[in-house]
Amino acid sequence: MSLKARLNRLDSEIEWLRWWGRLRAIELQMDLLALQRKRAKMEEDRERAKKEEAHRREAAKAEALKPEKRLLEQPPSPPPKPPPEVLPTPPPLMGGQPCSEIPEHMQIRPVSWGTPRYEPYDNEGKCLVDYDPLADEDDEP
Numbered sequence: 001m002s003l004k005a006r007l008n009r010l011d012s013e014i015e016w017l018r019w020w021g022r023l024r025a026i027e028l029q030m031d032l033l034a035l036q037r038k039r040a041k042m043e044e045d046r047e048r049a050k051k052e053e054a055h056r057r058e059a060a061k062a063e064a065l066k067p068e069k070r071l072l073e074q075p076p077s078p079p080p081k082p083p084p085e086v087l088p089t090p091p092p093l094m095g096g097q098p099c100s101e102i103p104e105h106m107q108i109r110p111v112s113w114g115t116p117r118y119e120p121y122d123n124e125g126k127c128l129v130d131y132d133p134l135a136d137e138d139d140e141p
Contacts, residue, residue: 121127
C-alpha cells in the first residue's frame with residue numbers, strides 16, 4: 001500500500017470523525033436535555049404531591065375540629081322486634097336400649113406427669129433396667 005493511499009484513507013477517516021463526531025455530540029446533548037426535562041418533571045410531581053398531602057392534612061384537621069352532627073341529633077329508634085316464633089313441641093322420646101356403664105378398658109385413665117421415680121441409666125449410660133420391647137406384658141420373665 002502506498003503512502004498516498006494511506007494519507008487519503010486517513011483524511012477520509014478524519015472527515016468522517018469531524019462530521020459524525022459533531023452529530024454524536026448533538027445526539028448526546030439531546031439525551032442530556034431529555035434527562036434534564038425528565039428530572040424537572042419528577043421534581044414538579046414531587047412538589048405537587050407534597051402540596052396535595054399538606055392540603056389533605058389541613059382538610060382532615062378542619063374536619064376534626066367541626067362539631068359532629070351525629071352527637072347533636074338523636075339516634076333513630078331501632079325497628080320493633082318481631083314476635084318470637086312459637087316452635088312446636090317435639091314428640092316424646094321413644095324408649096330404646098338402656099345405656100350401660102362404660103367398660104373399664106374403654107374409660108379414660110388419669111395421667112400423672114412428673115419426673116420418673118427411678119433413673120434407668122447410670123452415669124456411663126449403661127441401662128440398669130432389663131427391658132424387652134418385644135415381650136408382652138402378660139409374659140413372665
